[in-house]
Amino acid sequence: MALGTARPALPALLALIGALLPASEAQVRLELSGRNLHPTVTHENDSLLATAHDKANMEEEGTHQLSCVVTLGHQSRSWRENVTIYSFPAPNLTLSEPEVSEQTVVTVECEAQAGALVMLSGGVPARLPGPRAQLQLNASAEDNGRIFFCSALLEVAGQVLRKNQTRELRVLYGPRLDKRDCLGNWTWQEGSQQTLTCQAWGNPVPELKCHRKGDNALLPIGDLRPVTREVAGTYLCQARSPRGEVTREVVVNVIYHRNYILTTILVTVAFTIGAAGLAAYFYNRQRKIQKYKLQKAQEAAAMKLNTPATPP
Numbered sequence: 001m002a003l004g005t006a007r008p009a010l011p012a013l014l015a016l017i018g019a020l021l022p023a024s025e026a027q028v029r030l031e032l033s034g035r036n037l038h039p040t041v042t043h044e045n046d047s048l049l050a051t052a053h054d055k056a057n058m059e060e061e062g063t064h065q066l067s068c069v070v071t072l073g074h075q076s077r078s079w080r081e082n083v084t085i086y087s088f089p090a091p092n093l094t095l096s097e098p099e100v101s102e103q104t105v106v107t108v109e110c111e112a113q114a115g116a117l118v119m120l121s122g123g124v125p126a127r128l129p130g131p132r133a134q135l136q137l138n139a140s141a142e143d144n145g146r147i148f149f150c151s152a153l154l155e156v157a158g159q160v161l162r163k164n165q166t167r168e169l170r171v172l173y174g175p176r177l178d179k180r181d182c183l184g185n186w187t188w189q190e191g192s193q194q195t196l197t198c199q200a201w202g203n204p205v206p207e208l209k210c211h212r213k214g215d216n217a218l219l220p221i222g223d224l225r226p227v228t229r230e231v232a233g234t235y236l237c238q239a240r241s242p243r244g245e246v247t248r249e250v251v252v253n254v255i256y257h258r259n260y261i262l263t264t265i266l267v268t269v270a271f272t273i274g275a276a277g278l279a280a281y282f283y284n285r286q287r288k289i290q291k292y293k294l295q296k297a298q299e300a301a302a303m304k305l306n307t308p309a310t311p312p
């Protein structure tokens with residue numbers, strides 16, 4: 001149990017300035033309710049400082065009179081001061097279990113010595129002030145790492161002293177792999193800059209592995225700069241911890257344009273070929289018609305020449 005003193009502090013601090021000269025020859029005696037203390041005396045300029053580090057006993061708890069007597073030659077001066085010896089250990093803060101599974105009821109208790117007041121914090125309103133405080137909670141994943149804090153107050157010789165204590169609760173949960181932290185469907189433009197996030201939660205921290213169905217390729221978690229069509233696929237993510245395992249499907253879709261371009265080129269080529277063919281056909285046909293017309297004209301001319309003139 002720790003022992004301490006209220007003002008003036010023990011080790012006592014006494015400085016007598018001036019009056020007695022030379023200070024280095026002075027004798028100093030420190031007494032606590034008649035018990036001789038063993039001070040260390042230091043001198044500087046015309047003053048001296050006596051410091052005692054004597055241990056206080058538990059039986060000495062309460063108010064005492066400290067006296068300091070300085071003697072120089074035949075002269076002596078004395079000074080008295082009230083000193084309070086107290087004991088004030090930090091409160092005991094206990095958790096029924098420091099590590100629990102989810103949905104386990106945990107009791108948090110804080111206890112200080114009689115006469116002190118405790119305040120237990122941790123999200124719940126403090127109960128009636130007294131030397132004990134208690135609260136219960138149904139542990140959830142969100143309570144993992146929660147710190148409980150208990151502060152004890154004790155009034156000693158008109159001063160309020162404070163001691164505190166903290167405890168951390170650990171909640172075992174998971175593994176968890178939900179939509180919020182691991183989206184199941186990503187659709188991206190090829191060449192864009194994206195970030196793929198997939199995080200599993202739990203205590204202990206689960207191990208996460210994502211493999212593509214078919215070729216077992218790893219899911220590229222993190223920055224994708226730029227997105228390539230090779231990452232597209234359906235992945236199976238598995239989070240595993242000593243508490244179990246969960247799986248989740250993650251689909252990555254990559255939109256790209258080359259197929260459209262190819263189609264456009266093919267259509268254009270087909271159209272051009274078609275148009276050229278048609279043009280050639282019409283040209284040929286026109287030529288044939290012209291040739292035919294010429295032939296007919298020549299025949300007609302020949303016939304005119306061969307026909308003998310009708311005699312008048």
Ligand SMILES: *[C@@H]1O[C@H](CO)[C@@H](O)[C@H](O)[C@H]1NC(C)=O
Nearest residue numbers: 015017043044045046047048
């Ligand atoms: C002692 O005297 C020196 C010089 O006069 C001064 O700097 C120093 O602060 C004094 N020490 C104390 C404890 O008064």
Ligand SMILES: *[C@@H]1O[C@H](CO)[C@@H](O)[C@H](O)[C@H]1NC(C)=O
Nearest residue numbers: 063064065079080081082083
């Ligand atoms: C010390 O305490 C006593 C009573 O406990 C009181 O009468 C006295 O005045 C106090 N002395 C000083 C120096 O405060």
Ligand SMILES: *[C@@H]1O[C@H](CO)[C@@H](O)[C@H](O)[C@H]1NC(C)=O
Nearest residue numbers: 102103104105137138139140
């Ligand atoms: C703890 O909370 C969960 C869900 O909130 C509930 O299902 C369970 O019954 C609670 N356990 C106790 C002991 O109250």
Ligand SMILES: *[C@@H]1O[C@H](CO)[C@@H](O)[C@H](O)[C@H]1NC(C)=O
Nearest residue numbers: 089090091092111112113114
């Ligand atoms: C705190 O716990 C210790 C050890 O269990 C015990 O000795 C001490 O009395 C307790 N203190 C209080 C204020 O209950």
Ligand SMILES: *[C@@H]1O[C@H](CO)[C@@H](O)[C@H](O)[C@H]1NC(C)=O
Nearest residue numbers: 090149151162163164165166
């Ligand atoms: C709790 O106690 C420690 C040392 O005992 C101290 O350093 C800290 O400031 C205290 N915290 C509060 C919030 O009082």
Ligand SMILES: *[C@@H]1O[C@H](CO)[C@@H](O)[C@H](O)[C@H]1NC(C)=O
Nearest residue numbers: 184185186187188251252253
């Ligand atoms: C994924 O998203 C795309 C586009 O947003 C949608 O067409 C598709 O149906 C979604 N697939 C699933 C499994 O949700």
